[in-house]
Structures are given as C-alpha cells and as structure tokens.
Amino acid sequence: MQVWIAAAVFVGTYTLIATERLNKTVAALLGGILMIVLGTLHQEEAFAAIDFNVIFLLLGMMVIANVMRSTGVFGWVAIRAIRVAHGDPWRILVVLCVITAVASAFLDNVTTVVLIGPITLYIAAAMRVSPIPYLIAEILASNIGGMATLIGDPPNILIGSAAGIDFATFAAHMTPPAILVFLAFLVLARLMWGRELARQREHARLPDLDESGVITDRRVMRLSVAVLLLTILGFLVAGPLGYEPATIALLGATVLLIAVGGEPTEALAEVEWGTLLFFVGLFVLVEGIIHVGIIDALANQLFLATGGDTGVTSIALLWASGIASGIVDNIPYTATLIPVIEGLRERGVDVGPLWWSLALGADLGGNSTIIGASANVIIANLAARSGQPIAFGQFLRYGAATVVLSLVISTVYIYVRYLA
Numbered sequence: 001m002q003v004w005i006a007a008a009v010f011v012g013t014y015t016l017i018a019t020e021r022l023n024k025t026v027a028a029l030l031g032g033i034l035m036i037v038l039g040t041l042h043q044e045e046a047f048a049a050i051d052f053n054v055i056f057l058l059l060g061m062m063v064i065a066n067v068m069r070s071t072g073v074f075g076w077v078a079i080r081a082i083r084v085a086h087g088d089p090w091r092i093l094v095v096l097c098v099i100t101a102v103a104s105a106f107l108d109n110v111t112t113v114v115l116i117g118p119i120t121l122y123i124a125a126a127m128r129v130s131p132i133p134y135l136i137a138e139i140l141a142s143n144i145g146g147m148a149t150l151i152g153d154p155p156n157i158l159i160g161s162a163a164g165i166d167f168a169t170f171a172a173h174m175t176p177p178a179i180l181v182f183l184a185f186l187v188l189a190r191l192m193w194g195r196e197l198a199r200q201r202e203h204a205r206l207p208d209l210d211e212s213g214v215i216t217d218r219r220v221m222r223l224s225v226a227v228l229l230l231t232i233l234g235f236l237v238a239g240p241l242g243y244e245p246a247t248i249a250l251l252g253a254t255v256l257l258i259a260v261g262g263e264p265t266e267a268l269a270e271v272e273w274g275t276l277l278f279f280v281g282l283f284v285l286v287e288g289i290i291h292v293g294i295i296d297a298l299a300n301q302l303f304l305a306t307g308g309d310t311g312v313t314s315i316a317l318l319w320a321s322g323i324a325s326g327i328v329d330n331i332p333y334t335a336t337l338i339p340v341i342e343g344l345r346e347r348g349v350d351v352g353p354l355w356w357s358l359a360l361g362a363d364l365g366g367n368s369t370i371i372g373a374s375a376n377v378i379i380a381n382l383a384a385r386s387g388q389p390i391a392f393g394q395f396l397r398y399g400a401a402t403v404v405l406s407l408v409i410s411t412v413y414i415y416v417r418y419l420a
Helices: 002-019 024-037 043-048 052-070 073-085 089-107 109-127 132-146 154-163 167-203 218-241 245-260 265-269 273-291 294-306 310-327 330-346 352-365 374-385 392-419
Strands: none
Touching: 002 024, 002 273, 002 294, 024 043, 024 273, 043 273, 052 073, 052 109, 052 154, 052 218, 052 245, 052 265, 052 273, 073 089, 073 109, 073 218, 089 109, 089 132, 089 167, 109 132, 109 374, 132 167, 132 352, 132 374, 132 392, 154 167, 154 245, 154 330, 154 352, 167 218, 167 352, 167 392, 218 245, 273 294, 273 330, 294 310, 294 330, 310 330, 310 352, 310 392, 330 352, 352 392
16 A cells, blocks of 8 residues: 555656646655655654755855855856957857856856856847857756766766765766767757857947956955865865765865855855755655665566666666656656666666766756756746746757757767776
8 A cells, every 4th residue: 555655646746846836845845744644654764865965065065156156256257258259159159158067067057057147148138139049058058067077966966975976986987978968069059059149240249348346255256266176176085085075065165154254144045945955855755665665666677678788778777867857857857766776786787887877868868858957947937037038849959959969979988988
C-alpha cells in the first residue's frame, strides 16, 4: 500500500512542478510533508535525507553573490563589454554570452541571469534594438557555462554531493566539454541570429554609457571579489584537505560579512530562500520513493534493459536526460536519477561515466524549452515584464537546435574519454 501512496505523491508533486499549477517550492514542500503525514517516512528519516552540503553550499554562494551585486560590479562589467564591442550587435552578443557563461560557472547560472538580464534590457533599449536574441543567447550560454563547475548549476551540486566528487575533479571532467559546446554554440548562434543582428547594425546606435558612476562601493567591491577568488581557490583544495564544498562556501560568506561590517540584513534578505526550501522538500520527496523500493526497481529495470553495459547505459542516460530535462525542471529530474545510478553501482555496474552522462544531459537538456531550467524561467519572466515576451515556440527553435548539437558533442566526448 505504501508503494502506491509514495508513487501517487511523487507523480502528483512532479505534475504540479511541471505544469506550474502550484509554486514549485510549495509543491515540493507539500510532497515532502505528505510522505511523512501519510506514513511513508518517519520524521527522523525524512530530515536525515536532507543533504545539507547542497543547502549550505548554495546559501554561502548566494550571500557572496548578493554582496557583490550591491556594489554594482556586474553593471560595470557589462558596460565595459559594450565598449569593447564598439556597439556592434554581433560582438555585443558574443561578449555578453562569454560573460554569462564564465559567471555562471562560478556564481551559478540563476544568480548570473538575474544580474545580467536587466543590464541586457537596458543596453538594448539604449541601442533601440530588440533584446530577444541577446536574452535567448544568454539563457543558452548560462546553462552551458554552468555545467563547467560543481557550483555552476544546481544539478551539479546534487551530483557532486551524492557521488563525493570535489570541485577540482568535477571541473577536470566537465570544463572541457563545456568549452567545446560553448564554442560550437557561438558558431550556431551566428547561423541563428546573424541576419537579424546584421539588420540591427544598420539601425542601432552606440549608447552613451558611462561606467564611472556604476560602482557604488569600491571598498566592498574589492573585498567581495577577493573573497570570491579565495573561495574558488578553497574549492580547489577542499577535497584533498577533507573539507566539503559547503564548509568553504559558508566560510567565504562569513568572512565577507565580517569584512564588510554592519548588519547583514540586506545580503541575507536577498538569499533565494524559496530555492533552498525547494531542495529540502525535494530531498524528502525522493527519499520517500527510495524507502518503498521504487528506485531500486527502476535501477533493476535499467540494468536488465542495458545488460549492465556501462557504454550503452552512459549514452542512453545522456540522451534520456537531455530530452527529459527539456520537459521537466532538471533539478527534480537529477534528484530522482541519482539513486537510480547508486542502485546500478550496487549491481556491479561501473557508474563512473554515468555521473558525467547525467550531469551533461541534465545541464544541457535544460536549454530545450523555456521551462527546462530555472535560469530560463527567470529570463522569460523578466522579458515579459519589460514588454518583450519570449514565446514558447520562439525559444524552442533555438533551444532544441542548441541541445541536439550539444548532445552530439557530449556523446563523442563521453565515448572518447570514458568508453573507448
């Protein structure tokens, strides 16, 4: 009986998240609580399932990013980028994509698009051109750049914590395909938007942007940039020293708050508490279907379907994840697949390549649709509020092409590096 109850709660919660009938944070918390109330889990089991390494890693990086944002440093970077591009629309798109991809690798892609999106709208308005190509390109670049590091995309944090993969190891495996996919994406972007940007060049004007007044607090800016760089360095040495990434992130956030001084009210108020609570509910929800044996059954079916062959399973998981993550949010998808991979490991399958297949598929698949990843939804809402809505079909044309190209490159990478 508990199997059916857990399955019904899980499917119902997933449906609410996918259809956005209910706020995804509220839906995840509801699903997690129902697992306890309906007797699938005891409260102690549910709370023990919450991965606080993920929660506190996100919390620490959010605090650092919020302090940096308050100094105006991101606006300064964007304006400098426009000057470097000399007002040429194609160059501006490339520069904004590079900034977005690099920032997404170290700040997480959600934080990055929250910062870059409004700046992009301001620049497009100043140039009197449509912001749509730039916004869509930034979404795609953020998801590609975010896959490069452990902290770049929430699915990476989940995978790294579950598999015990440290920052340096994750970057060593994921940065090379991220670079390859990003370079291929720039070529594809030229094909997708080249003509439109050429037309913009004829009518655009170079905006008179002055970056001198953008930085609001130079002392805090220097402190926050220094702490961010030291935190990233800490991630690189944390593994060999036996520390979890969450410890480094919280240490960096605490040191920065002490160095800045004053009350940390604003930095803490800007933390995306909804995202953190979403993860809390999600961990409990997934633990419920693990507890009743559903995940173990899925792992067994996957094992039988692939014959336990690591190569077949890796490629199948890559493409299945890429497709599925365009339909549902890649965060709950990843949380559900992690225990399936752990179940395959218990059956003697070499799951090393599977972690990278899941990471590549989930991160890149989020580019398929406007609801495929959190960064997509944020930019879509921002564009709609500004009177420049991005239609589902409009995004799908560019997103699907990018995902297919990305998954082909990832397939070659997985085969050459892990299977050949």
